[in-house]
Amino acid sequence: MALSRTRAARQIRPARPPEKSITLQATKAAQTRGRLLDATIRCLVKFGYANTTTPRVAEEAGLSRGAMMHHFENGMALLQATIVELHEKRLRAFRRAAENPNREVTDLVETYWKQLQKPAFIAFHELAVAARTDAELARILGPLQDEFRAKFNAQAEQLFPEWLEQPAHFHLAMSLSQTILEGMAISLHTGGLEQASVEPMLRHLEVQIRALMPQRPSPLLAETPRIAPLG
Template sequence: MAATPVSQSSPRTSIRKPAAAAVPTRQSIKSAQTRGRLIEATIQCLVRVGYSGTTTPLVATEAGLSRGAMLHHFENSATLIRATIVELHERRLRAFRRSSEITEHDPATMVGAYWKQVQKPAFVAFQELALAARTDPELALIMRPLQVEYRERFNAEALALFPEWQSEPQHLAEAIALSQTLIEGMAMSLMTGALDETMVPALLGTLEDRIRALRPTA
């Protein structure tokens, strides 16, 4: 999908949620639902045909809308892609919060939850965008600032959700970076056939052991 260039003066879409607004109207709810359909359609197209094949007409068809209706909500492909990246980041943050709330923060449970997360279509869609941004400067202008913001927000939330690590924030950052790099790399390697699936349990176990070694003592 060829994204419209983002000018230096254009406001950057933030991942951060806006301040509380007035009670939503029926029209605003319908508009939000339509935007959600378009973002979900974009994710499905990215998974099925990749970034280069994800065009605005295809997204509109996938969402069951006319292209004119789509342009009413997203004026061009750049705004749609930006909104899709923000939504993908939000899904990762929500999954992270859920896993931290329902467990005793045992590394095996957390690693297992993360591994399940990267098996979902949203992970494939995000990787399509991340890889395309390497050679697409217009997409990179959208992707990279949001990546930095997401990483900062993720690390800040992790420190708040895991108070047992607050005495060793650097170790927590290392555990997060190691988990993301290994688990996401394993998922990509499985998709490309570079990793034997029988190796997955042992590699995840090694990651769990490393996280336990980094975790502060009581």
């Protein structure tokens, strides 16, 4: 969907027509919009960003292209809405996981790893890569990524409040988790990593995170040394 060469977006249609009168039979609209967003995600996964075109999305959604243009002014509007949808999907899944707080590192790792397995992340990464060279996409994606990182850290803080005593360790653990897990997910799909390497890396990551936590004595790692020079 190489549509960034069109003239500047004229007027951005609000994602949801601002609450006209609640629950009119045009809930259908929201439903159709949802179908279009899902179709976009599916296309990103199946065909990649470069081959995600408006006709293909419409076909995937079982709609005419005209209908699609009725709900989204142009292709970029569709992508923008898809990005927001993906972002909210990530946050929802995260909040769901937060309702079951075991105060176990395994949860943080396992939960995020499961998320990264879902197609939503593939679609997200396709868009993130495209955003590197598309200012319009970057403008939309950037703030959401910051927000996600913040929420990710916030949840960890909530689960392990004593961790803030060692902010350097905390932030290292956070970026380590995100980088390793996301890196694995990406490399798995792009062929840079063997499936067999995943399990050991997950286990190792868990151990490392525990080692970075304020010492809650564990039978296995009672004498884990302080991690090297840190700020």
